[in-house]
Amino acid sequence: MSRVCGVIAEYNPFHNGHLWQLKEIRRRLQPDVLVVVMSGNFVQRGEVALVDKWQRTKMALAAGVDLVVELPIYASVQPADIFALEALRLLQQLGVTDLVFGSENPELDYLTVARKIQKIPRQAAAFQDYRQTYATQLNQLLERYLGFQLTKPNQMLGLAYAQASLQLNYPLNFHPYLRTGLTEHNQVTLQGEISSATAIRTAIQAGRAYQETVPATSWALLEQKPHYYWSQFYPLLRYRLLTATAADLQAIYQMNEGLQYKLQQAAVSATDFTNFLYQIKSKRFTWARLRRLCLYTVLNLTTEQMQEMRMRAYLHVLGFNQVGQQHLHVLKSQNLTLPVITKVTQKLGNRQGIMARAIQADRLLLLGQAPEQNFGRRPLYQREV
Amino acid sequence: MSRVCGVIAEYNPFHNGHLWQLKEIRRRLQPDVLVVVMSGNFVQRGEVALVDKWQRTKMALAAGVDLVVELPIYASVQPADIFALEALRLLQQLGVTDLVFGSENPELDYLTVARKIQKIPRQAAAFQDYRQTYATQLNQLLERYLGFQLTKPNQMLGLAYAQASLQLNYPLNFHPYLRTGLTEHNQVTLQGEISSATAIRTAIQAGRAYQETVPATSWALLEQKPHYYWSQFYPLLRYRLLTATAADLQAIYQMNEGLQYKLQQAAVSATDFTNFLYQIKSKRFTWARLRRLCLYTVLNLTTEQMQEMRMRAYLHVLGFNQVGQQHLHVLKSQNLTLPVITKVTQKLGNRQGIMARAIQADRLLLLGQAPEQNFGRRPLYQREV
Incomplete structure (x- = not known):
């Protein structure tokens, strides 16, 4: 085996x-x-x-x-x-x-x-x-x-x-x-060749040197734009909070314990994401939990939709080399219970399609100048090096 | 009389x-x-x-x-x-x-x-x-x-x-x-002292001279920022269309005849409002009708909310001079069927308040750097000149 x-x-x-x-x-x-x-x-x-x-x-x-x-x-x-x-x-x-x-x-x-x-x-x-x-x-x-x-x-x-x-x-x-x-130390600040992803992202955002912390391919790709940060998407979150009804927000995944009122109130005055997060922070919730809630909100993901997505899982293949492709071939010949997706068709993406909500979520990136993330994209193929 | x-x-x-x-x-x-x-x-x-x-x-x-x-x-x-x-x-x-x-x-x-x-x-x-x-x-x-x-x-x-x-x-x-x-001619281009509001707005946006077309007070106030244009709010409309569900959009006032699919599709590719409008235009709908639909959408105004607002009308006083104030005083002593609002209290603006949705709509302007539009604002008083 x-x-x-x-x-x-x-x-x-x-x-x-x-x-x-x-x-x-x-x-x-x-x-x-x-x-x-x-x-x-x-x-x-x-x-x-x-x-x-x-x-x-x-x-x-x-x-x-x-x-x-x-x-x-x-x-x-x-x-x-x-x-x-x-x-x-x-x-x-x-x-x-x-x-x-x-x-x-x-x-x-x-x-x-x-x-x-x-x-x-x-x-x-x-x-x-x-x-x-x-x-x-x-x-x-x-x-x-x-x-x-x-x-x-x-x-x-x-x-x-x-x-x-x-x-x-x-x-x-x-x-x-x-x-x-x-x-x-190097969890937060760059030091030598090994640093945490958080420290590297911070360095990139601040325009500091980070080249020695990543392989050459990462470096070449990271030097290209666009990059995505909460600071770009916060105006959309703020807009959403200011215009949504209480019922709209109540339906959002993990929006419980009256958090929607706290978020709406913070959005009135907070003009940047950091300030917004500080306003909604309490001992009860971690920063990560609150950022996730903000992400569900800006993506308009409801509890019902998140449940449904979990019920309708799939394997979306992003890339492989010859070994990976061969492995995938073998898997498909066995009895997989989840569909393998190597091409995002209109059918997968339409209203009833299993990828509909995931595709919609990825569209947020279009507002940050991203290219189309799903339709027409095939797995990347890595030749032997 | x-x-x-x-x-x-x-x-x-x-x-x-x-x-x-x-x-x-x-x-x-x-x-x-x-x-x-x-x-x-x-x-x-x-x-x-x-x-x-x-x-x-x-x-x-x-x-x-x-x-x-x-x-x-x-x-x-x-x-x-x-x-x-x-x-x-x-x-x-x-x-x-x-x-x-x-x-x-x-x-x-x-x-x-x-x-x-x-x-x-x-x-x-x-x-x-x-x-x-x-x-x-x-x-x-x-x-x-x-x-x-x-x-x-x-x-x-x-x-x-x-x-x-x-x-x-x-x-x-x-x-x-x-x-x-x-x-x-002067409906679209400035000419002399009288021009249409449309022509004047166009001139202001283009940074052309318009001073002789407006009274001195208008001039002084128009020279101050912020100004509001669809171009600023289109990214929010686009975001909303890209992340809303079909049901969300179906509920929007005047969103009928399958317009939501047309709008959603146009939002995927249109990166500015003009291009977006051209993509959704048909003989059936005027430009104004479509722009209004865009405004309802960006403000998340549903048919139900618009009906409710019409059922719960009020007189929100924005300004007066002594004559106007006196007139208002007389009106209040008579049997007005609509409430007269000279101070927007938290009660008027809370979830069940008659101004709740109108206040929420005005919050869109906060995203264009506007000051608070309702709470704490009293009618402007014009002294005799």
């Missing part, structure tokens, strides 16, 4: 840390196929990705990924548990046997922790304290029942993957890799 | 032609009070007014108007028949006895024509030809039954006033005044 390694990534943008991880996978696991499920144009921290999904696919293919499949917005812009569950559903369809992910403590056995959490009484795990974030309450629970906490973002995500694996009854080999070279 | 003269105006902007009309009213009719019902921030041709309602109120007061009351969006952005009907409802409440309006042929007896039209069989007057505009079909009817046509915009409007007067059973003296000095 072949070994298919899978990575769940945003590549926002693809940098030297990502390249190191891919090389390590080749070295340690010798996979037959290396598959990446990559967030499309919208990422988990509630932002439009810096460059579009096609540019980021090019970066991944140039670094040796065999197959890139899109993680659509209904999955990519979600709290960790839903993000992980939906990503693993796609990995399962793609025949992935081994999951590699970055972790602050790779010695942790995530699957064992997840099994222990399953045994915690249900009522204890229903978080009702409106003054604290989900993560805080989860950790209080872990501390109480298991005697430790998982406070780092990638610990939380690793645990979510393990929980999803159990939930889907999907036996998957877990390979947490230490995120190399990342210190407290 | 006192003579109260009324004018229905947009003053977009207030120019020498308007000044001439007011002087003629004083000279010919010697009114005790001169009342103007003025469109708020949105005008009948489906645009945001060049400058806001407060600036335009200042212009009118400086020219000697005694009382300025707002014609809210549910009335100001409508086809001629509804525009006229709703404006006359306000004039009736304001105790107006004499209506003065511009006309290309003041010798026409509009009330007599309106009475004749009332006698035309109902089924003949139900226009069903989807290839032609309302105006074209109305004129075919007039030609057939009365033997003449009313093709000029102000003839149509005058007739609409007369029809509204009959419909409301509101006996009103009609004074059509010849619009002086206007030729075919």
Whole structure:
């Protein structure tokens, strides 16, 4: 049986840390196929990705990924548990046997922790304290029942993957890799050849040098415009909040606990996104949760639509090389339950089409001068290098 | 009994032609009070007014108007028949006895024509030809039954006033005044001291000289920013069309005959408003009708909301002098059926308040750098000059 390694990534943008991880996978696991499920144009921290999904696919293919499949917005812009569950559903369809992910403590056995959490009484795990974030309450629970906490973002995500694996009854080999070279410092500021994606985006936006932190292909693609930032889209969010009815906003995914009034009020006076976020921030919600809410709002994504998208998943192929294409060919000959999309037809995009809302969401980028993101686009093909 | 003269105006902007009309009213009719019902921030041709309602109120007061009351969006952005009907409802409440309006042929007896039209069989007057505009079909009817046509915009409007007067059973003296000095040419290009508002707006936008066409107060106010144009708001309209669902758009006022699909499709490719309008234009709809539809859409005004606004009318006072204030005082002591608003309280503006949707519509201007348009604003007071 072949070994298919899978990575769940945003590549926002693809940098030297990502390249190191891919090389390590080749070295340690010798996979037959290396598959990446990559967030499309919208990422988990509630932002439009810096460059579009096609540019980021090019970066991944140039670094040796065999197959890139899109993680659509209904999955990519979600709290960790839903993000992980939906990503693993796609990995399962793609025949992935081994999951590699970055972790602050790779010695942790995530699957064992997840099994222990399953045994915690249900009522204890229903978080009702409106003054604290989900993560805080989860950790209080872990501390109480298991005697430790998982406070780092990638610990939380690793645990979510393990929980999803159990939930889907999907036996998957877990390979947490230490995120190399990342210190407290270069998470926020560039330093040497390895820096966090956040630090690199900040440098790019500020016009500072970042070339040594990314592979040559990323560099060449990142030097092209357009780039996308919340600052560009905030006037649209503000407009939407100022003109929407309470009922319109009430229907938006995750718009609960009266948040719509808070958002509408902040929009009256806040003329930039940073100021807006500060006005709506409370202890109850993380910055990421609020940015995601802002993204759902500007994209007009309702609870009903998000549910429906999750019910009608698909595999949208963004790119491959010969190995990836061959793997896809084999998958299609088996009994896949999800449709494989290599060409976005009008039928997929029309009102009843399974991609309708995802295509509509991507249209936001047109307002930032993006080229068409779906219709007529075929998977990118990477020749042997 | 006192003579109260009324004018229905947009003053977009207030120019020498308007000044001439007011002087003629004083000279010919010697009114005790001169009342103007003025469109708020949105005008009948489906645009945001060049400058806001407060600036335009200042212009009118400086020219000697005694009382300025707002014609809210549910009335100001409508086809001629509804525009006229709703404006006359306000004039009736304001105790107006004499209506003065511009006309290309003041010798026409509009009330007599309106009475004749009332006698035309109902089924003949139900226009069903989807290839032609309302105006074209109305004129075919007039030609057939009365033997003449009313093709000029102000003839149509005058007739609409007369029809509204009959419909409301509101006996009103009609004074059509010849619009002086206007030729075919200066409708579109500035020429001398009298030019059309359209020509003046075009000149202002193009940065050409226009000072001699407007009174000094208008000039001083027009030299200040911000100004509002569709070009500023088109990105918001485009965003809205690209992210709204078919159901969202179907609910918009006047969005019928499948227009939402046409608008959505045009928004994908059209990057400016002019190009967008050309893409959606057909023989069936006039430019004004389509611009109004665009305005309803960008303001997210549904059929239900427009109906509700019409059912809950009010008199929002924008400005007065001592005479106007005194007149308002007398009116309030009588049994007015509509509330008089001289201070926009939070209660009027909250979700159930009668001004809620009108205030929300005005918020569009905040995105064009306008100051707050309603809360905390009191009527402007013009001292004797």
